[in-house]
Amino acid sequence: MKKLLTTCLIAGGLLTGSALAEETVKVLSINRDVEPWKQLYLDVVAEYNKANPGVNVEVEFMEDEAFKQKLPTLLQSDAAPDLFFSWSGGVFYEQADQGFLRPIPDDIAAEWKKDLSAGGMAALSYNGKFYGAPEASQNVAIWYNKDNAKKAGVDPTKIKTWDDFLGQVKTAKEAGVTPIIVGGQDKWPLHFYYSLLAMRIMGEDGLRASAAGENGGFDNEDWVRAGKEYMRLIELEPFQEGFMGVKYDAATGLWGDGGAVFTLMGDWDLGAQRAASSNGGLSNEQLGVVPFPMVEGGKGKASDTLGGASGFVLTRNAPDAAIDFLKVFMGPDAQKRAAAEGVYIPTAPSAGGLVKDSILKQFAAIGGASTYHQLFLDQFFGSTLGGAINDVSAQMATGDITPEEAAKLLEETRQFQ
Known part of the structure; x- marks a missing residue:
């Protein structure tokens, strides 16, 4: 797999070596038992952890209905993940209104929109703030x-x-x-x-x-x-x-x-x-x-x-390392692989033309x-x-x-x- 590089956020003052030291980033996803999809996630996590000593990203998969039922409770507890899957829409707006989400700094969101889908980013925005990064359109x-x-x-x-x-x-x-x-x-x-x-x-x-x-x-x-x-x-x-x-x-x-x-x-x-x-x-x-x-x-x-406009969003206590990982997790390199391997239809403009699977093309x-x-x-x-x-x-x-x-x-x- 092509090596995934972390975004350079140090210049903006968001991430420092001390901020990243010994950080654990917990990611909660819906069920991805579809082997190429799950393996893609695991590979991105492994590559990121290897490239960022002192950061340990962990991803948990949960069946869809269990995810919907348990997430509201998790978000109110100390066991809340740092990143979690979102279908966007009204439920996402409720989570933002209730203060469960962390907004991405404006300058970073502006940079992300150069590589990620502007429409997908908009789906994960609310009241002028961006809270996540888009993955797939369904x-x-x-x-x-x-x-x-x-x-x-x-x-x-x-x-x-x-x-x-x-x-x-x-x-x-x-x-x-x-x-x-x-x-x-x-x-x-x-x-x-x-x-x-x-x-x-x-x-x-x-x-x-x-x-x-x-x-x-x-x-x-x-x-x-x-x-x-x-x-x-x-x-x-x-x-x-x-x-x-x-x-x-x-x-x-x-x-x-x-x-x-x-x-x-x-x-x-x-x-x-x-x-x-x-x-x-x-x-x-x-x-x-x-x-x-x-x-x-x-x-x-x-x-x-x-259909959907899905991605992952940040929770209110997510560490800065979670923002850095999120860009990689949903980034163009990961989406290009997803397109080429027929995992999903990506939202990143640079990946769209790489979809080869005959059904996904339809x-x-x-x-x-x-x-x-x-x-x-x-x-x-x-x-x-x-x-x-x-x-x-x-x-x-x-x-x-x-x-x-x-x-x-x-x-x-x-x-x-």
């Missing part, structure tokens, strides 16, 4: 298994509308092939359907109006229709048996084992399904990707995307053509309202709530959060 799309699509007698490349998709789901079901794999227990994989339907129906302006409490907020005909379109899918019983008892990691393993025709998931699933499957997962030749379809009469565009093309990129709604709207979106997505999937009740509950949550 987009959610419909994956399909070519072998299973052939068995089911469907052609996913012809999916242009929601009705097209529902028709192929129904055909697969009738052919005895499981249409869709989903990790319902974690709820957020289900919220992708509800979120994307809402985006296609109301468009960017409609979502922003809901966030501002305009047009009834969430309790309006567009959100009700999104729920009703979602229920059209649920009524086909499209998911694998016992889907509400399956977490994402297990679900992506089932997908990698060839368990269905479709899954709605982000680009990270390419490696995740291979790591979680029992037989090495699906090859690029077995996989295809299509954008989420349009809904008849909707105000959104087929090129509007849902996701990069979807992102490159995006007319409006919406952050995952469960992150964008913050922990309370975002959590409610996940909840109602699951409750509608189990028949415990109607689309009308879901819209009303979301608006009540928005008003009282």
Whole structure:
């Protein structure tokens, strides 16, 4: 691996030899069991530790849902990490408002923007301050298994509308092939359907109006229709048996084992399904990707995307060494390796053209053509309202709530959060 060099911050007076001496930098990441991704992290850490005697960077990996549940408590304790993964959005804003984060000095942030994605940096900024460095951009799309699509007698490349998709789901079901794999227990994989339907129906302006409490907020005909379109899918019983008892990691393993025709998931699933499957997962030749379809009469565009703008942010008591490491951890050299090895779609401009993997190229093309990129709604709207979106997505999937009740509950949550 090309040697990663630390940023030269001494001239700015931030880092001194004494400040770096005997420092421990603790990093908390979401699960990176995808071997190239985890190995990339470990290699960057090892290279940094070797190049910086007296600094010991330690990285811990935590399953996504456990991470979300434990992080708020960790941030209030002496066990808080110095750096942690962030999806940006409303949850990140809450953490900044609550004083849990350390801002990066303005002069250093200005230097970082020369090498890192300006848009990615902006996603990790709040009220004029930068708190982290961007890593990857993510987009959610419909994956399909070519072998299973052939068995089911469907052609996913012809999916242009929601009705097209529902028709192929129904055909697969009738052919005895499981249409869709989903990790319902974690709820957020289900919220992708509800979120994307809402985006296609109301468009960017409609979502922003809901966030501002305009047009009834969430309790309006567009959100009700999104729920009703979602229920059209649920009524086909499209998911694998016992889907509400399956977490994402297990679900992506089932997908990698060839368990269905479709899954709605982000680009990270390419490696995740291979790591979680029992037989090495699906090859690029077995996989295809299509954008989420349009809904008849909707105000959104087929090129509007849902996804993430993720990276790592600093906690309030992070040592200066953590700032130095963060630039290396998320820096151009690490992102170039990620691009070349098909680990993720990087945000650093110098790394973007190095993506070689055929599937990641398709996701990069979807992102490159995006007319409006919406952050995952469960992150964008913050922990309370975002959590409610996940909840109602699951409750509608189990028949415990109607689309009308879901819209009303979301608006009540928005008003009282």
